[in-house]
Amino acid sequence: MILFSVRSTLARVLMILGVMLAMFLIAWMALHLSATQLDWVQTARSSTPHFACWRVLLYTLMFAGWAAASRRRPKPEDQQRLKRLGLIGLSSIILVELSRV
Structure with missing residues (x-):
């Protein structure tokens, strides 16, 4: 029988x-x-403004969801995960937008 940690790894x-x-x-x-x-x-470049509106909406919804999750006052270890998730999400958005330049 394989240990749980070995199986998850x-x-x-x-x-x-x-x-x-x-x-x-x-x-x-x-x-x-x-x-x-x-x-x-x-x-596809002709519809760029249309997609920009959808991106702004998507980013706003992601931020609202993250803010709502952080307001629920999770346990300290979940708070750390939530902060990491927020940083990963923010850096992903920045990378995506910088790659579009």
């Missing part, structure tokens, strides 16, 4: 390897796209 490692494999497959497929398959980018 094994599950985490397999999950991380699966995500890495998916990222490499997506990157490999993106490198092999032809110019005709990338024509949709020009048409």
